[in-house]
């Protein structure tokens with residue numbers, strides 16, 4: 001249907017109609033990229049804005065991580081399946097024992113990065129990317145009242161999302177509190193992707209995380225462009241992991 005580039009440190013919304021597939025692909029050795037894997041954050045909303053990908057409803061059914069054939073579900077009142085992970089080419093064997101790469105969590109924000117790095121002024125994060133990306137969705141862009149338009153954009157950008165290509169493991173700490181531990185993501189080969197099958201007409205809203213390479217610190221970071229494709233058929237490249 002189309003192919004597109006999600007430039008480093010930006011966000012955008014990608015239309016995927018029911019029955020179509022969106023492919024999110026890494027090309028670490030593409031021009032200007034750093035040879036490593038790019039972390040991204042993903043949200044979904046139906047084209048009429050009625051349903052959005054819901055963190056807690058999805059964890060109730062699928063757990064805190066996603067693996068092949070996991071679903072993403074919408075919020076209460078609807079609680080319908082929005083998407084199914086139909087392709088996952090991630091090289092799991094290169095992660096430390098017990099780690100995986102897709103998890104539900106918060107996304108980075110100026111406050112989060114500021115706290116983590118002791119910085120006063122942070123100018124870019126997934127939160128800004130989501131604000132930009134949601135504001136481009138026609139049903140939001142067409143809201144005439146500026147105040148309402150901003151509130152709607154903010155509401156969607158505040159949702160917790162799916163972190164992809166981010167090494168992580170949920171584990172108990174010394175006080176038996178469950179915490180997510182992250183690790184730098186191993187470099188993947190060019191062409192490594194995941195694909196979601198859309199169960200409904202929707203926008204897949206993706207932040208190319210400005211904090212998306214945990215081999216280095218936020219102030220030194222150099223992020224990668226990633227490649228988006230929409231098609232009517234899923235790839236069949238997945239091997240049994």
Ligand SMILES: [Zn+2]
Nearest residue numbers: 108126209211
């Ligand atoms: Zn981020």
